[in-house]
Amino acid sequence: MKRIAIDMDEVIADFHSKILHTWNRHFSQELTTEELNLFDLHQDDPEKLEEIFELAGHPDFFADLAVIPDSQRVIASLSKHYEIFITTAAMQVPASFNAKFRWLNTHFPAIKPSHIVFCGNKSIINADYMIDDNAINFVDFCGEGILYTAPHNRHVTGYRRVDSWRDVEALLL
Amino acid sequence: MKRIAIDMDEVIADFHSKILHTWNRHFSQELTTEELNLFDLHQDDPEKLEEIFELAGHPDFFADLAVIPDSQRVIASLSKHYEIFITTAAMQVPASFNAKFRWLNTHFPAIKPSHIVFCGNKSIINADYMIDDNAINFVDFCGEGILYTAPHNRHVTGYRRVDSWRDVEALLL
Known part of the structure:
Protein backbone atom coordinates (compact mmCIF):
# COMPACT_ATOMS: atom_id res chain seq x y z
CA MET A 1 0.00 0.00 0.00
CA ALA A 63 -7.99 24.92 18.34
CA ASP A 64 -10.73 26.48 16.22
CA LEU A 65 -9.24 26.50 12.71
CA ALA A 66 -11.80 25.66 10.06
CA VAL A 67 -11.47 22.41 8.10
CA ILE A 68 -10.42 22.86 4.46
CA PRO A 69 -13.42 21.93 2.24
CA ASP A 70 -13.68 18.31 1.10
CA SER A 71 -10.55 17.22 2.98
CA GLN A 72 -12.45 14.95 5.36
CA ARG A 73 -14.38 13.19 2.60
CA VAL A 74 -11.42 12.77 0.25
CA ILE A 75 -9.02 11.59 2.99
CA ALA A 76 -11.61 9.01 4.06
CA SER A 77 -11.66 7.74 0.46
CA LEU A 78 -7.89 7.85 0.10
CA SER A 79 -7.47 5.80 3.28
CA LYS A 80 -9.05 2.81 1.51
CA HIS A 81 -6.22 2.75 -1.01
CA TYR A 82 -3.28 4.43 0.73
CA GLU A 83 -1.73 4.55 4.17
CA ILE A 84 -2.33 8.08 5.48
CA PHE A 85 -0.04 10.00 7.85
CA ILE A 86 -0.53 13.58 9.00
CA THR A 87 2.89 15.25 9.03
CA THR A 88 2.85 18.72 10.47
CA ALA A 89 5.62 21.16 11.29
CA ALA A 90 4.88 21.84 14.95
CA MET A 91 8.33 22.24 16.45
CA GLN A 92 8.59 26.00 15.89
CA VAL A 93 5.39 26.60 17.88
CA PRO A 94 5.66 24.09 20.76
CA ALA A 95 2.62 25.71 22.38
CA SER A 96 0.56 24.32 19.49
CA PHE A 97 1.21 20.60 20.21
CA ASN A 98 -1.86 19.91 22.28
CA ALA A 99 -4.27 22.11 20.30
CA LYS A 100 -3.13 20.48 17.03
CA PHE A 101 -3.51 16.99 18.46
CA ARG A 102 -7.01 17.78 19.77
CA TRP A 103 -7.98 19.41 16.45
CA LEU A 104 -7.00 16.26 14.54
CA ASN A 105 -8.85 14.07 17.00
CA THR A 106 -11.97 16.21 16.59
CA HIS A 107 -12.01 16.61 12.82
CA PHE A 108 -10.19 13.45 11.66
CA PRO A 109 -11.01 10.87 14.35
CA ALA A 110 -10.30 7.99 11.96
CA ILE A 111 -6.62 8.96 11.79
CA LYS A 112 -4.95 7.05 14.61
CA PRO A 113 -2.47 8.86 16.90
CA SER A 114 0.18 6.42 15.62
CA HIS A 115 -0.19 8.08 12.20
CA ILE A 116 0.28 11.65 13.39
CA VAL A 117 3.77 13.16 13.15
CA PHE A 118 4.93 16.46 14.65
CA CYS A 119 8.21 17.39 13.04
CA GLY A 120 10.33 20.22 11.71
CA ASN A 121 12.56 19.28 8.78
CA LYS A 122 10.30 17.04 6.69
CA SER A 123 13.13 15.24 4.90
CA ILE A 124 12.77 12.79 7.80
CA ILE A 125 9.43 11.61 6.34
CA ASN A 126 9.37 8.30 4.48
CA ALA A 127 6.35 8.32 2.15
CA ASP A 128 5.45 7.99 -1.51
CA TYR A 129 3.60 11.30 -1.73
CA MET A 130 3.64 14.44 0.36
CA ILE A 131 0.76 16.91 0.00
CA ASP A 132 2.04 20.22 1.35
CA ASP A 133 1.74 23.95 0.68
CA ASN A 134 5.40 24.58 1.39
CA ALA A 135 7.64 23.43 -1.47
CA ILE A 136 10.73 23.66 0.71
CA ASN A 137 9.55 20.39 2.27
CA PHE A 138 9.93 18.63 -1.09
CA VAL A 139 13.59 19.46 -1.66
CA ASP A 140 15.07 16.47 0.18
CA PHE A 141 11.88 14.42 0.34
CA CYS A 142 12.31 10.81 -0.83
CA GLY A 143 8.88 10.66 -2.55
CA GLU A 144 6.90 12.98 -4.82
CA GLY A 145 5.79 16.33 -3.50
CA ILE A 146 2.33 17.54 -4.50
CA LEU A 147 1.92 21.27 -3.97
CA TYR A 148 -1.34 22.36 -2.37
CA THR A 149 -2.08 25.87 -3.61
CA ALA A 150 -1.90 28.66 -1.04
CA PRO A 151 -1.55 32.44 -1.51
CA HIS A 152 2.19 32.26 -0.76
CA ASN A 153 3.06 29.56 -3.33
CA ARG A 154 1.27 30.74 -6.48
CA HIS A 155 4.51 31.35 -8.33
CA VAL A 156 6.23 28.10 -7.35
CA THR A 157 6.77 25.65 -10.22
CA GLY A 158 8.37 22.23 -10.60
CA TYR A 159 5.75 20.13 -8.80
CA ARG A 160 2.34 18.72 -9.55
CA ARG A 161 -0.13 21.20 -8.09
CA VAL A 162 -3.60 20.79 -6.59
CA ASP A 163 -5.96 23.70 -5.95
CA SER A 164 -8.46 21.77 -3.86
CA TRP A 165 -9.21 18.37 -2.35
CA ARG A 166 -11.28 17.65 -5.45
CA ASP A 167 -8.06 17.98 -7.40
CA VAL A 168 -6.36 15.53 -4.99
CA GLU A 169 -9.24 13.14 -5.52
CA ALA A 170 -8.86 13.34 -9.30
CA LEU A 171 -5.09 12.93 -9.10
CA LEU A 172 -4.77 10.03 -6.66
CA LEU A 173 -8.05 8.12 -6.87
CA MET B 1 25.93 12.64 5.30
CA ALA B 63 10.43 16.56 32.97
CA ASP B 64 13.03 15.20 35.39
CA LEU B 65 14.16 11.95 33.76
CA ALA B 66 17.89 11.39 34.13
CA VAL B 67 20.12 11.47 31.06
CA ILE B 68 21.47 8.06 29.98
CA PRO B 69 25.25 8.04 30.66
CA ASP B 70 27.55 9.18 27.84
CA SER B 71 24.65 9.95 25.48
CA GLN B 72 25.36 13.69 25.43
CA ARG B 73 29.06 13.26 24.70
CA VAL B 74 28.64 10.56 22.06
CA ILE B 75 25.78 12.33 20.28
CA ALA B 76 27.88 15.49 20.15
CA SER B 77 30.65 13.45 18.45
CA LEU B 78 28.23 11.65 16.14
CA SER B 79 26.78 14.97 15.00
CA LYS B 80 30.09 15.82 13.32
CA HIS B 81 29.74 12.84 11.00
CA TYR B 82 26.00 12.14 10.83
CA GLU B 83 22.77 14.09 10.68
CA ILE B 84 21.01 13.46 14.00
CA PHE B 85 17.24 13.36 14.54
CA ILE B 86 15.47 12.54 17.80
CA THR B 87 12.46 10.38 16.96
CA THR B 88 10.26 9.65 19.93
CA ALA B 89 6.91 7.93 20.24
CA ALA B 90 4.91 10.63 21.97
CA MET B 91 1.46 10.22 20.48
CA GLN B 92 0.19 7.74 23.05
CA VAL B 93 0.91 10.15 25.89
CA PRO B 94 -0.07 13.55 24.43
CA ALA B 95 0.37 15.11 27.87
CA SER B 96 4.11 14.45 27.48
CA PHE B 97 4.64 16.68 24.41
CA ASN B 98 5.75 19.81 26.23
CA ALA B 99 7.77 18.08 28.95
CA LYS B 100 9.64 16.01 26.33
CA PHE B 101 10.35 19.08 24.22
CA ARG B 102 11.65 21.01 27.23
CA TRP B 103 13.74 18.01 28.38
CA LEU B 104 15.46 17.84 25.00
CA ASN B 105 16.05 21.57 25.00
CA THR B 106 17.62 21.35 28.47
CA HIS B 107 19.82 18.29 27.98
CA PHE B 108 20.52 18.37 24.22
CA PRO B 109 20.41 22.08 23.36
CA ALA B 110 22.50 21.52 20.21
CA ILE B 111 19.71 19.46 18.64
CA LYS B 112 17.56 21.94 16.75
CA PRO B 113 13.76 21.77 17.08
CA SER B 114 13.67 21.06 13.34
CA HIS B 115 15.39 17.74 14.10
CA ILE B 116 12.96 16.57 16.77
CA VAL B 117 10.13 14.26 15.70
CA PHE B 118 7.14 13.22 17.80
CA CYS B 119 5.52 10.23 16.16
CA GLY B 120 3.79 6.91 16.72
CA ASN B 121 4.44 4.33 14.00
CA LYS B 122 8.14 4.80 13.25
CA SER B 123 8.01 3.28 9.78
CA ILE B 124 7.41 6.91 8.74
CA ILE B 125 11.05 7.72 9.60
CA ASN B 126 13.52 8.07 6.75
CA ALA B 127 17.02 7.46 8.13
CA ASP B 128 20.04 5.20 7.66
CA TYR B 129 20.16 4.01 11.27
CA MET B 130 17.63 3.93 14.08
CA ILE B 131 18.87 3.48 17.64
CA ASP B 132 15.88 2.27 19.64
CA ASP B 133 15.06 -0.09 22.52
CA ASN B 134 11.86 -1.31 20.88
CA ALA B 135 12.54 -3.72 18.02
CA ILE B 136 8.99 -3.40 16.74
CA ASN B 137 10.09 -0.04 15.33
CA PHE B 138 12.59 -1.80 13.05
CA VAL B 139 10.11 -4.08 11.29
CA ASP B 140 9.12 -1.68 8.50
CA PHE B 141 12.00 0.75 8.95
CA CYS B 142 13.82 1.60 5.71
CA GLY B 143 17.28 1.68 7.34
CA GLU B 144 19.13 -0.49 9.85
CA GLY B 145 17.79 -0.84 13.36
CA ILE B 146 20.32 -0.87 16.20
CA LEU B 147 18.85 -2.29 19.39
CA TYR B 148 19.67 -0.38 22.57
CA THR B 149 19.59 -2.87 25.43
CA ALA B 150 16.80 -2.46 27.97
CA PRO B 151 15.38 -4.93 30.52
CA HIS B 152 12.43 -5.72 28.24
CA ASN B 153 14.47 -6.58 25.12
CA ARG B 154 17.19 -8.90 26.45
CA HIS B 155 15.86 -11.88 24.52
CA VAL B 156 15.34 -10.09 21.20
CA THR B 157 17.69 -11.18 18.41
CA GLY B 158 18.15 -10.30 14.75
CA TYR B 159 19.64 -6.82 15.15
CA ARG B 160 22.98 -5.33 16.04
CA ARG B 161 22.82 -4.57 19.74
CA VAL B 162 24.42 -1.87 21.88
CA ASP B 163 24.52 -1.98 25.68
CA SER B 164 25.69 1.58 26.20
CA TRP B 165 26.58 4.79 24.39
CA ARG B 166 30.20 3.64 24.47
CA ASP B 167 29.06 0.72 22.32
CA VAL B 168 27.37 3.18 19.94
CA GLU B 169 30.59 5.15 19.79
CA ALA B 170 32.59 2.03 18.91
CA LEU B 171 30.03 0.94 16.31
CA LEU B 172 29.42 4.19 14.45
CA LEU B 173 32.53 6.30 14.97
Missing part, protein backbone atom coordinates in the same frame (compact mmCIF):
# COMPACT_ATOMS: atom_id res chain seq x y z
CA LYS A 2 1.49 3.35 -0.96
CA ARG A 3 1.73 6.04 1.66
CA ILE A 4 0.65 9.68 1.61
CA ALA A 5 1.99 12.25 4.09
CA ILE A 6 -0.46 15.11 4.46
CA ASP A 7 0.42 18.49 5.90
CA MET A 8 -1.95 20.22 8.31
CA ASP A 9 -1.88 24.03 8.08
CA GLU A 10 -3.21 25.34 4.75
CA VAL A 11 -3.91 21.79 3.54
CA ILE A 12 -6.50 20.39 5.94
CA ALA A 13 -6.66 23.22 8.51
CA ASP A 14 -7.45 26.76 7.41
CA PHE A 15 -4.61 28.57 9.16
CA HIS A 16 -4.51 31.49 6.72
CA SER A 17 -8.09 32.68 7.32
CA LYS A 18 -7.54 32.85 11.05
CA ILE A 19 -4.17 34.56 10.82
CA LEU A 20 -5.66 37.07 8.35
CA HIS A 21 -8.52 37.80 10.75
CA THR A 22 -6.07 38.08 13.66
CA TRP A 23 -3.78 40.34 11.62
CA ASN A 24 -6.53 42.71 10.50
CA ARG A 25 -7.93 43.01 14.01
CA HIS A 26 -4.51 43.45 15.64
CA PHE A 27 -3.15 46.01 13.16
CA SER A 28 -6.53 47.60 12.34
CA GLN A 29 -6.10 46.81 8.66
CA GLU A 30 -8.33 45.29 6.01
CA LEU A 31 -5.93 43.11 4.01
CA THR A 32 -7.43 40.53 1.67
CA THR A 33 -6.39 36.90 1.66
CA GLU A 34 -4.09 37.56 -1.33
CA GLU A 35 -2.48 40.62 0.23
CA LEU A 36 -1.25 38.87 3.37
CA ASN A 37 1.80 36.79 2.52
CA LEU A 38 3.55 35.62 5.68
CA PHE A 39 6.46 34.22 3.69
CA ASP A 40 7.32 37.62 2.18
CA LEU A 41 7.18 39.19 5.62
CA HIS A 42 10.37 37.40 6.61
CA GLN A 43 12.15 40.00 4.47
CA ASP A 44 9.63 42.82 4.27
CA ASP A 45 8.61 43.28 7.89
CA PRO A 46 10.13 40.77 10.31
CA GLU A 47 8.97 42.75 13.36
CA LYS A 48 5.32 42.59 12.36
CA LEU A 49 5.78 38.89 11.58
CA GLU A 50 7.20 38.27 15.04
CA GLU A 51 4.30 40.18 16.58
CA ILE A 52 1.69 38.12 14.73
CA PHE A 53 3.46 34.84 15.50
CA GLU A 54 3.34 35.73 19.16
CA LEU A 55 -0.44 35.79 18.87
CA ALA A 56 -0.41 32.53 16.90
CA GLY A 57 1.74 31.06 19.66
CA HIS A 58 -1.17 31.09 22.07
CA PRO A 59 -1.92 27.47 23.07
CA ASP A 60 -5.48 27.73 21.77
CA PHE A 61 -4.80 29.54 18.48
CA PHE A 62 -4.96 26.30 16.51
CA LYS B 2 24.20 9.58 6.69
CA ARG B 3 21.37 10.08 9.15
CA ILE B 4 20.74 8.54 12.57
CA ALA B 5 17.29 8.55 14.19
CA ILE B 6 17.64 8.28 17.97
CA ASP B 7 14.83 7.24 20.29
CA MET B 8 14.32 9.08 23.57
CA ASP B 9 12.93 6.88 26.38
CA GLU B 10 15.41 4.20 27.49
CA VAL B 11 17.99 5.41 24.96
CA ILE B 12 18.82 8.97 26.00
CA ALA B 13 16.25 9.48 28.78
CA ASP B 14 16.13 7.09 31.74
CA PHE B 15 12.39 6.37 31.71
CA HIS B 16 12.71 2.95 33.36
CA SER B 17 14.33 4.16 36.60
CA LYS B 18 11.59 6.70 37.16
CA ILE B 19 8.76 4.32 36.34
CA LEU B 20 10.35 1.71 38.65
CA HIS B 21 10.55 4.26 41.45
CA THR B 22 6.95 5.35 40.77
CA TRP B 23 5.78 1.73 40.67
CA ASN B 24 7.44 0.72 43.92
CA ARG B 25 6.11 3.77 45.74
CA HIS B 26 2.60 3.45 44.31
CA PHE B 27 2.22 -0.30 44.88
CA SER B 28 4.42 -0.46 48.00
CA GLN B 29 6.71 -2.99 46.37
CA GLU B 30 10.46 -3.34 46.03
CA LEU B 31 10.88 -4.64 42.48
CA THR B 32 14.35 -4.49 40.97
CA THR B 33 15.05 -2.98 37.56
CA GLU B 34 15.07 -6.48 36.00
CA GLU B 35 11.82 -7.52 37.66
CA LEU B 36 9.70 -4.72 36.25
CA ASN B 37 8.94 -5.45 32.59
CA LEU B 38 6.24 -3.12 31.32
CA PHE B 39 6.03 -5.01 28.03
CA ASP B 40 5.06 -8.28 29.77
CA LEU B 41 2.41 -6.44 31.76
CA HIS B 42 0.30 -5.98 28.62
CA GLN B 43 -0.60 -9.64 29.08
CA ASP B 44 0.17 -10.31 32.73
CA ASP B 45 -1.55 -7.43 34.47
CA PRO B 46 -3.13 -4.87 32.15
CA GLU B 47 -4.98 -3.15 35.00
CA LYS B 48 -1.80 -2.39 36.90
CA LEU B 49 -0.21 -1.24 33.66
CA GLU B 50 -3.07 1.18 33.04
CA GLU B 51 -2.77 2.47 36.59
CA ILE B 52 0.94 3.15 36.25
CA PHE B 53 0.52 4.76 32.83
CA GLU B 54 -2.00 7.13 34.34
CA LEU B 55 0.76 8.33 36.66
CA ALA B 56 3.21 8.53 33.75
CA GLY B 57 0.59 10.57 31.87
CA HIS B 58 1.09 13.51 34.21
CA PRO B 59 2.37 16.47 32.15
CA ASP B 60 5.52 16.71 34.26
CA PHE B 61 6.38 13.00 34.53
CA PHE B 62 8.97 13.27 31.75
